Amino acid sequence: MTSKTVFQNAFKTFLDFAINSLPSTQGGLNITATAPGGVGQRPFTNKAGVLKLIFVSASSLYIGGLIAHKGASYLEENEIFVPTDEDDDD
Structure with a gap:
């Protein structure tokens, strides 16, 4: 056999x-439905969602700022990048 047929097989x-390894439903589909126009159950809500968003955003900004500060300090310490103090306000 060629490598192409081996790969295809x-x-x-x-x-x-x-x-064949996918699960199958023997008794049919398990679907729950309400009457037309009926009100279903209340969807899941995350009560601390805004608090989590604020916490993750604040911590990410802090860690990003810390990394940037350390990187700038390293570059300036090793004289790879040194900002100039020239004023062009003439």
């Missing part, structure tokens, strides 16, 4: 295994 075997 291996790929077909893999696909058959993947398709």
Whole structure:
């Protein structure tokens, strides 16, 4: 066999295994429905969502600023980048 047919057979075997390993519903689909126009259950809400957003944003900004500060200090200390103090206000 050529390498192309070996690859095709291996790929077909893999696909058959993947398709057959999917869970199947023996008794049909389990779908819960309400009457037309009926009101379903209240969806899940995360009560601390805004607090988590503020915490993650603030901590990310702080850590990013700290990394930038340390990087700038390293560059200036090793004289890789030294800002000039020239004033062009003439």
